[in-house]
Amino acid sequence: MSAALKILGIGILSAVVALGLGSLPFMQRFEHQTLDLRFRLRHKTSRDSSTDRPKFIHPNIVFIGIGDHDLQKYGTWPWLDRGLQAQMLQAFATDETRPRAIGYDVIFSIDPYGKKQREADAQLGEIVEELRNDKKQREAAVKFSRILEDLRNAEEHPEAAVSFDQILQNLRAEKKHRDTAAGFIRILEDLSDARKHRDADIQFSRMLKQLGNVCLPGMAQRRAQGNTAATKSGKVDHAWLQSRAFPMEGTAPNAPFDPDHDISGALPLFRDHSVFGVINAERDDDGVIRRVPILIREGNHWLPSMALRLAMLYHKVPTAGLTVKRGKEVRLDRADGTALVIPIEEDPLFQDQTLRVNYRGNLLDFKNAPFGEVVACVEGNEEALHALEPDLRSALDGAVMIGLTAIALDAGAIPLISNTPLVAVQINTLNNLLLGDFLRSVPWWGMATITLLPSCLTAWAIQKFSAVKGMCIVLIPFFLFLGAAWFLFLKASIWVPMIVPSSGLILSLTSATVARFTGEEKQKRQLRKTMQNYLSANIMEEVLRNPDSMQLGGVRKELTVLFTDVRGFTTFCEKNPPEKVVPLLNEILEVASNVIIRHDGTLDKYIGDAIM
Numbered sequence: 001m002s003a004a005l006k007i008l009g010i011g012i013l014s015a016v017v018a019l020g021l022g023s024l025p026f027m028q029r030f031e032h033q034t035l036d037l038r039f040r041l042r043h044k045t046s047r048d049s050s051t052d053r054p055k056f057i058h059p060n061i062v063f064i065g066i067g068d069h070d071l072q073k074y075g076t077w078p079w080l081d082r083g084l085q086a087q088m089l090q091a092f093a094t095d096e097t098r099p100r101a102i103g104y105d106v107i108f109s110i111d112p113y114g115k116k117q118r119e120a121d122a123q124l125g126e127i128v129e130e131l132r133n134d135k136k137q138r139e140a141a142v143k144f145s146r147i148l149e150d151l152r153n154a155e156e157h158p159e160a161a162v163s164f165d166q167i168l169q170n171l172r173a174e175k176k177h178r179d180t181a182a183g184f185i186r187i188l189e190d191l192s193d194a195r196k197h198r199d200a201d202i203q204f205s206r207m208l209k210q211l212g213n214v215c216l217p218g219m220a221q222r223r224a225q226g227n228t229a230a231t232k233s234g235k236v237d238h239a240w241l242q243s244r245a246f247p248m249e250g251t252a253p254n255a256p257f258d259p260d261h262d263i264s265g266a267l268p269l270f271r272d273h274s275v276f277g278v279i280n281a282e283r284d285d286d287g288v289i290r291r292v293p294i295l296i297r298e299g300n301h302w303l304p305s306m307a308l309r310l311a312m313l314y315h316k317v318p319t320a321g322l323t324v325k326r327g328k329e330v331r332l333d334r335a336d337g338t339a340l341v342i343p344i345e346e347d348p349l350f351q352d353q354t355l356r357v358n359y360r361g362n363l364l365d366f367k368n369a370p371f372g373e374v375v376a377c378v379e380g381n382e383e384a385l386h387a388l389e390p391d392l393r394s395a396l397d398g399a400v401m402i403g404l405t406a407i408a409l410d411a412g413a414i415p416l417i418s419n420t421p422l423v424a425v426q427i428n429t430l431n432n433l434l435l436g437d438f439l440r441s442v443p444w445w446g447m448a449t450i451t452l453l454p455s456c457l458t459a460w461a462i463q464k465f466s467a468v469k470g471m472c473i474v475l476i477p478f479f480l481f482l483g484a485a486w487f488l489f490l491k492a493s494i495w496v497p498m499i500v501p502s503s504g505l506i507l508s509l510t511s512a513t514v515a516r517f518t519g520e521e522k523q524k525r526q527l528r529k530t531m532q533n534y535l536s537a538n539i540m541e542e543v544l545r546n547p548d549s550m551q552l553g554g555v556r557k558e559l560t561v562l563f564t565d566v567r568g569f570t571t572f573c574e575k576n577p578p579e580k581v582v583p584l585l586n587e588i589l590e591v592a593s594n595v596i597i598r599h600d601g602t603l604d605k606y607i608g609d610a611i612m
Helices: 003-021 023-045 067-072 082-092 114-133 135-156 163-170 179-190 194-212 238-245 307-312 371-378 382-393 421-433 442-464 468-491 498-533 538-544 569-575 576-599
Strands: 061-066 101-104 214-222 261-264 275-278 287-300 301-304 321-323 327-332 339-343 353-356 399-404 410-416 416-420
Touching: 003 101, 003 498, 023 442, 023 468, 023 498, 061 371, 067 371, 082 194, 082 353, 082 371, 101 307, 114 179, 114 194, 135 163, 135 179, 194 214, 214 307, 275 301, 275 307, 287 307, 287 410, 287 421, 301 307, 307 327, 307 421, 339 416, 353 498, 371 382, 399 421, 410 421, 416 421, 442 468, 442 498, 468 498, 569 576
Parallel strands: 061 399, 101 214, 101 399, 214 275
Antiparallel strands: 214 261, 287 301, 287 353, 321 327, 327 339, 410 416
């Protein structure tokens, strides 16, 4: 095999092995750690001098955090006073602060009033049923059946002609059926203590309807195969879900909708007046969230993420303006004729379309307005208004994200920090979508190229040059490669893998070194076998240490040439048989040769009884 083919074979084989190892989980974990390191270094070094914030942070994204202090003051998790939420949203209902999109990273699925209302309805139903079974109480049965229907209508329709308070007032004025009315009044008075929650929910719902640009999230949980259980409390029904999903290209209008997930979402009172999107996030093997599904496959429909829906609101993209090229890109056609192209990858198992999050900042790097202080502004607190007014005004034509920052609630790891509220995932994703600032991966052919070239270069350098010079030739381009990978990440958000090319280089270096060592040892053994009878041990070692000294054509030097001869050997041979001559000649030549070699001489040839 020629040397060139040998070098090429070592380089290609090392690259192929490295690319194969790159698909193993432990190698991917190392690669992700190098990516996380780049995120952290960029976060520290790439900052805007005018704002002291990281670069590429959208100036019109405002984050409102609901922290431990807010939960202690206004309500515990998972219950949050919806009246205060409505009050807080009023801060963004003015012409000076109205954003294009508002997103909640909070699922309003708890209904503290609903349970009591259902219990009261059951108790009232029992009273009416007893009246119907008593022939003497037929008149009362008809009257209180009508009252119960009015109550149910008032609960389902807050704008009903007869309100809850009017019904309670009429019952108190009842004279003919006082005992039955007293039973109704007792149950309704117990219920009225909890009606403040219902009133707050109605206030929040009205605010959602007034703004029309608030996205309330849901969580998609993949249903086990064969599980057709009925929708449980807190789950979104299929008909409503289909109205919020995007049909895939080629789906017929009357095609059946068969979702693969159970969706936990907001209460119907809220979700009917809001935009819907899911807030699922994918954890890698090490528990770090580096990507999010922006489109979840639901049979023949796509279920959008909250960040994508907010981006569509911000960019004024209608539903028909979304185009999906699976595994490649999502295209949003804006109303002004321009388009936003989002690079995506397809989940090989579930066909969800995922986006790698280009993390630019922690929560504190975005403009912040604490929940309690925003509420205080709406209530007229001049000090809070003066402190937050610049941040609130920056939401104009921008986006607002509201989420939990309380300790130990909804927290996890992202590349920038090991433990943070997971709303940081949503706000960074939204930031990417609003700015068109995406993390892009090297394509497969680029990955193969950056792995193959270092491997072949390493094999060539180790085979061609000395160990030290070969290492220098290898390491200088390698460090240039690392610098280029960092530069591309810093300036263009291109993720160039480092572990797989480094593995190919190490494998090639090891293989080439072993091949060179094995070849040199074989060459030395052959040379020693050939020359050991002619060279002294010292000269032999010098030749083996520096085989390049044996140049073709020789080297001009000043030497001493010794010719020896045995005196009278010709006469001796004439007078004695060969059996006597040969042993004597061998003994003479051996003694002379040992003396020559002992003094680092070189035996050129034997000429009969002569030595040169």
